[in-house]
Amino acid sequence: MTTTATRITTGKAQVTVSSNRPAVTEWSRRYFGPWWNAAPTTEEAAQTVVANVDPGHAAHVAGIVKDFQHDETTYANTRTLVGQDHDGHLYAAQPADQLSYDAAPDHSRLTISGHHDLPLALAAARLAREMIRGQLLRDGWSILHASAVVQNGQTLLTFGPKGAGKTTTALLLARAGWALLANDRVFARPDNNGGVRVLPWPSAAAIGFGLLDALDLYTPVRQRVLDGDELHPTQHQRVTDALKAGLREPLWNNAGKELKPQFFPDQLHTWLGLTLATEGTAAALLFPQVTPSATAPETGPESALTDDDFFTGKTEDRYPDIFGLTTHTRSQTTAVRELLTALPTRTVILGHDAKANSDFLTKTAEGLNLSEGS
Known part of the structure; x- marks a missing residue:
């Protein structure tokens, strides 16, 4: 059986994704490459995700799950059955996606079996990211709910509740020449110089029609879709249809959640023209408030x-740690919080004029002396 592999590295964390389908490992290279140094490899890291198209093995593992006492939970918005044998192996099955999982007791190897490339690629990338997350948490990193942009190595972190404007702030500054490090969450840890080092959390970026339009990006994105290019497959079909039809009004589902275009991490550069950063040092905090009036x-x-x-x-509700990948963490959250609190801070009230917001944010950053480097 011919296999290909991708090595993913950030900080001191490393994970290898291998598969009998090149599309699976290519997906991880594309997804993590802009931020987590993903590249082809012929060697396995200490932790490995093996994701193979193997319907027979998938059915075998699903049978094991049913034979053992198991729990039922929701993982990545999918019904998931989880069981454990007498030797400590964890087994899981997601019937709707025809995926099965086998996790070694020492967390060194996680095998995913399925029927089709795309569900395997999504699952492999998701679990590789969880393995990286576990390694970083055990190495003393914390996860912040923040967007981040970098200039001259210095990082401007943006905080606030959902809808406060974190993504808007990051994208406006990225369009103004900053490098985008993250649009929703970051890893942070005290460094040896009394500062806070920051690493990105790779994820698809959800950007609403209104913001795309305000940034003058709606038309080029729509043209790419019309030319046959594809956004992230988790994007709702209604969004794709609206782009093709040239509709710009926000879309909502029955639960009142806005449906947005979903961009691969690499598309932030190739489609939107943004520069991406792989790390930085925290220099200041922004707290935006978008006020339409x-x-x-x-x-x-x-x-x-x-x-x-x-x-x-407790707050990681979409990806509960069903495989024990983030156990024995060595959090330095208190130290990170104290160091961040000592940094310059600004609260900014933004309207709906993208150019005015961009100019104001740029001047605010200059007032914090971030543009001159440390």
Whole structure:
């Protein structure tokens, strides 16, 4: 059986994804490459995800899950059955996706078996990221709910609740010449110089029609879709249809959630023309508030970090740690919080004028002396 492999590296963490289908390992190279140094390899790292198209083995593992006492949970929005044998192997099955999982007790190897390339590629990338996350957490990193941009090695972190404007702020600054490090969450850890080192969390980027239009990106994105290029497959079909039809009004599902175009990490560069960063050092904090009625952007009242700005196992609801990949963590969250609190902070009130917001954010960053380097 011919296999290909991709090595993923960030900080001191490494994971290898191998498969009997090149599309699976190519997916990981594309997904992690801009941020986590993904590249072809012929060697396995200490932790490996093996993702093969193998219907027979998938059925065998699914049978094991049913034979043992098992729990039922939701993982990546999919019904998942999880069981454990007497030797400590964890087994899981996702019937809807025809995927089965076998995790070694020492977390060194996780095998995924399935019927089709795409579900395998999605699952392999997801679990590789979880392995990296576990390694980083054990190495003392914390996860912040923040967007981040970098200039001259210095990182401007943007905090706030969902809808506050974290992604908007990051994209406006990235369009103004900063490098985008993350649009939703980052890893952070104290460095040896009394600062906070920051690493990206690779993920598909959801950008609404309104923001794409305000950034003058709607038309080029639509043209790519019309030319046959594809966005991330988790994107709702209604979004794809709207792009093809030239519709720009926001779309909503029955639960009131906005449906947005979903970009691969590499498409942030190839489609949107943004520069991507692989790491930085925290230099200042922004707390945006998007207020549609604002006549002009301005500085708002002082804000501060809250517990909601830090991810924990309890708040990671989409990807519960069913395989024990993030056990025995060595969190330095308290130290990270103290160091970040000592940095310059600004609250910014933004309106819906993208150019005015961009100019104001750029001047705010200059006022924090970030553009001159450390």
